[in-house]
Amino acid sequence: MRLSRSFVPTLKETPAEAQIASHRLMLRAGLVRQTSAGIYAWLPAGWRVLQKIAQIVREEQDAAGAQEILMPTIQPAELWRQSGRYDAYGPEMLRIVDRHDREMLYGPTNEEMITEIFRQSVRSYRELPQNLYHIQWKFRDEVRPRFGVMRGREFLMKDAYSFAIDYPSAVLEYRKMMLAYMRTFQRMGLKAIPMQAEAGPIGGNLSHEFIIVAPTGESQVYYDAAFERIDPASGDFSFDSPADLNRFFSLLTTPYAATDEKHDPALWRNVAEKREGRGIEVGHIFYFGTKYSEPMGLVVAGPDGRPVHPFMGSYGIGVSRLVGAIIEASHDEAGIIWPESVAPWKAVLLNLKMGDARCDALCEEVYAGLGAEALYDDREERAGVKFADADLLGHPWQIIVGPRGAAAGTVELKRRATGERAELSVADALARIG
Numbered sequence: 001m002r003l004s005r006s007f008v009p010t011l012k013e014t015p016a017e018a019q020i021a022s023h024r025l026m027l028r029a030g031l032v033r034q035t036s037a038g039i040y041a042w043l044p045a046g047w048r049v050l051q052k053i054a055q056i057v058r059e060e061q062d063a064a065g066a067q068e069i070l071m072p073t074i075q076p077a078e079l080w081r082q083s084g085r086y087d088a089y090g091p092e093m094l095r096i097v098d099r100h101d102r103e104m105l106y107g108p109t110n111e112e113m114i115t116e117i118f119r120q121s122v123r124s125y126r127e128l129p130q131n132l133y134h135i136q137w138k139f140r141d142e143v144r145p146r147f148g149v150m151r152g153r154e155f156l157m158k159d160a161y162s163f164a165i166d167y168p169s170a171v172l173e174y175r176k177m178m179l180a181y182m183r184t185f186q187r188m189g190l191k192a193i194p195m196q197a198e199a200g201p202i203g204g205n206l207s208h209e210f211i212i213v214a215p216t217g218e219s220q221v222y223y224d225a226a227f228e229r230i231d232p233a234s235g236d237f238s239f240d241s242p243a244d245l246n247r248f249f250s251l252l253t254t255p256y257a258a259t260d261e262k263h264d265p266a267l268w269r270n271v272a273e274k275r276e277g278r279g280i281e282v283g284h285i286f287y288f289g290t291k292y293s294e295p296m297g298l299v300v301a302g303p304d305g306r307p308v309h310p311f312m313g314s315y316g317i318g319v320s321r322l323v324g325a326i327i328e329a330s331h332d333e334a335g336i337i338w339p340e341s342v343a344p345w346k347a348v349l350l351n352l353k354m355g356d357a358r359c360d361a362l363c364e365e366v367y368a369g370l371g372a373e374a375l376y377d378d379r380e381e382r383a384g385v386k387f388a389d390a391d392l393l394g395h396p397w398q399i400i401v402g403p404r405g406a407a408a409g410t411v412e413l414k415r416r417a418t419g420e421r422a423e424l425s426v427a428d429a430l431a432r433i434g
């Protein structure tokens, strides 16, 4: 993409309303703009990041055997009356009345709706287990939306829902999601720590939060460094092997990890390598058995012909929150430092002297060689402005073309994460970027 024709409205000044680095940087780098309290428009660079994150989430859900669907944002109140949550959910739910005076709501989550879909369609234990997910906008009228997309009112969530005929097979679905989550966050350059959690308004009796450690996290966390050595991407764990899933689960749940409320200094004393920090919750999973299938009358015929209420779980990832969380985990004074897997563009090409025939020609050659994952800063701007915007936007690679190099047929390649620079031929620079 040519920056001169793109909508990437960067800001030099720090927006006064932004309290934390990710919020400031998302506004300054032109990723998002707020349109109402806690509601954001995603601009081209931000939208590219959001889609890349969603795609990683999608690939790992698919690998775990979950199937993608898309449920509506608007739901009938009636479904929530059946589960008993309509009144319980309180003022966080955005309630709407249509022209026929029917009560509707903008979904904060979809347990009721997916249970209704299953109730219409599934009859026998032979059709289970199933896990269905979607990536869809949610609305929660948070009392205090803050920190930009980290605690928004409208936000993008991946939510998956599993159905099983009995407890052991429900637990396997839960453990598959744990493995999928660890792989998902690892691909985004994040170290996530699963922590036993309260189930809260989703309900149920088994629940884990996935926390990434960053200085601006909302809660204090304590954990054993053993987590940092777990490699979920190793070929040792297969979604098809219950033994692997159980072994992975025990690797994840044996080392000490706790949030402030649950922190036990007595247990902590026995941890060899202590780690402590602030945590951002990027995912939350729940097993809640028949909490929805029973009141909503979802039944299937069990192996012995008797009716059974399926055992359910739900599994959320904060897709839009992850954009902020990744920035919190990876930035410096100058701006964002994107992990390559989610960067809006893999490389930026800086033409330091637009209009100089050699610079322009060399840039066109490099730009053609880079393909679709490149942004070409072809604006009529000073070099200093281009350097600052490149660091702010956090592209993993910068290719800098100036008159001196252009005369010699070389470019400067800079790696954003380390600041390393090298003077290279075009071919070598392209090879290095890969």
Ligand code: 5CA
Pocket (backbone or CB within 6 Å): 108, 109, 110, 111, 140, 142, 149, 150, 151, 152, 153, 154, 155, 157, 158, 159, 160, 202, 281, 282, 283, 284, 285, 286, 314, 315, 316, 317, 318, 319, 320, 321
């Ligand atoms: N139904 C369950 C699982 S699908 C559920 O809704 N879980 S949740 O409430 O924990 O939300 C899942 C994830 O969405 C959270 O872990 C968090 O990462 C993200 N999330 C929740 N509320 C917000 C919010 N206000 N803004 C941005 N992300 C949010």
